[in-house]
Amino acid sequence: MSSNDDDILIQNYLSGDDRAFDDLYQRYRRRLFSWLVKCVQDRRLAEELFQETFLRIIRFLPQYKPQEKFSHLLFRVAHRLVLDAVRKNKKDRGVLSLMDVTEPAAKSESQGLEEAIQRIPKEQRAVIFLSEYAGFTFSEIARITGCSINTALGRMRYGLLNLRKILKEWEAI
Amino acid sequence: MSCEEWKERIVLLVYEELPEEKKDELVRHTSSCTSCEEELAAFREIHARLACLPEADGPSQGISETIAREARQRRRLFPWPALLRLALASVLLVTVGIVLIHGHRQPTRALTPITWEEPKTADLHNLHEQIREFTQSKSEPLVEGSLSFYRDAYLLEQKMRNVSHQLDTF
Secondary structure, eight states, X not given: OOHHHHHHHHHHHHTTOHHHHHHHHHHHXXXXXXXXXXXXXXXXXXXXXXXXXXXXXXXHGGGOOTTSOHHHHHHHHHHHHHHHHHHHXXXXXXXXXXXXXXXXXXXXXXXXXXXXXXXXXXXXXXXHHHHHTTOOOHHHHHHHHTSOHHHHHHHHHHHHHHHHHHHHHHHHX | OOHHHHHHHHHHHHTTOSOHHHHHHHHHHHHHOHHHHHHHHHHHHHHHHHHTSOOOOOOOHHHHHHHHHHHHXXXXXXXXXXXXXXXHHHHHHHHHHHHHXXXXXXXXXXXXXXXXXXXXXXXXXXXXXXXXXXXXXXXXXXXXXXXXXXXXXXXXXXXXXXXHHHHHHO
């Protein structure tokens, strides 16, 4: 899907074609939701953030300028909401629920990996998720998260190194 | 190039963002450097494992319906600002047009014609005085083309006609 197509759909929607919005929504529905679930590891919270992201996008669309890709805008809004939610969660509960250490051996490989991801710094986690589950390049990730491409690359590298370290420790148990 | 610099490129290689010409260089280096080779292998393995993690399906139907409803409601509001702007522009344009037309006609409409009275010598003298005062009262220069210029010219012409007519009748 090209960003040009997104722009056409947005223009059609603003001109009165409701189906154009439905098409746009369908394009990003699963990609965004999947990414949100991975980020917050809580389906209910992911749904809240997903809805809030789209509601904000709908309100913003009349001012949308095609200079910025729609996908970048969408994930930028979602990324900010995720960071806020993580911050709020930490404040409310002291730590993220997923930070609570559970016995890794009792979990499946995928559960163990997902848990390991939750233990790395959130900036590194965000870059890994944006690359792995949202399919963005590093220059796009830099734009979405508001950092330089070198920072995005560095976060990715240290994220993967941390992940390897955690997994090694767990595998040694 | 140091190992640290090569390692910065490993991420790009794993995620297929390294240009082809640099890819070969890095692969050649990793074949002769154990540390870089290990890092490349580890990153490839994690990348493969991450790719296998199950993806969540979409959000619930209720969420999708809420978003679709909001999109429709909001969209109905979008055309209004444009229409409103157009309507305001039309009103403004018409108003400006009326003011301009009215403004140009104003001197002829606003000026009350000088009523004819039976000429008397005293009146003639009075008229002469009026013209003299009128022309002298114009301390500010008359600008040709301005509304005041046409108004004054008109008034003067009317006064002159009256004088001329009264002279004829004598």
